[in-house]
Amino acid sequence: MSRTVTISTVDYGEVTIPEPPWCTGEHPSDGYRIDISHYGHDVPLTIETSRGRVTAMTTALEQRPFTERHPGRGVFINVEIDGDHYPHDPDELHRLAAALNHHAQQLRVLGNELATLVQERQQ
Structure with a gap:
């Protein structure tokens, strides 16, 4: 049986949704329903440089169950590059x-x- 999580939103009140097993359980509340996301653990992609190891980019599983934007409501990988996040199918x-x-x-x-x-x- 899957677990559920209840998130408080300003536009829909309390929203209860299934939570995928990979989700870290972090769900900011008091936002809008469309902004609800499931986040997986960060996976840093590091490289060795002349000054030691640095993180070139960070990836994580994510799902936005109410979005209408790219890449849709399914699971995707969010890639952080240079401080910005880029969803990837x-x-x-x-x-x-x-x-x-x-x-x-x-x-x-x-x-x-x-x-x-x-x-x-x-x-």
């Missing part, structure tokens, strides 16, 4: 991964160019 998430692969290749090219310059300077 599966296809959009795959396109983001492909873009990151492209950027990784560009970094490899730059790394090779830098290695050549460093080597030339040492000679």
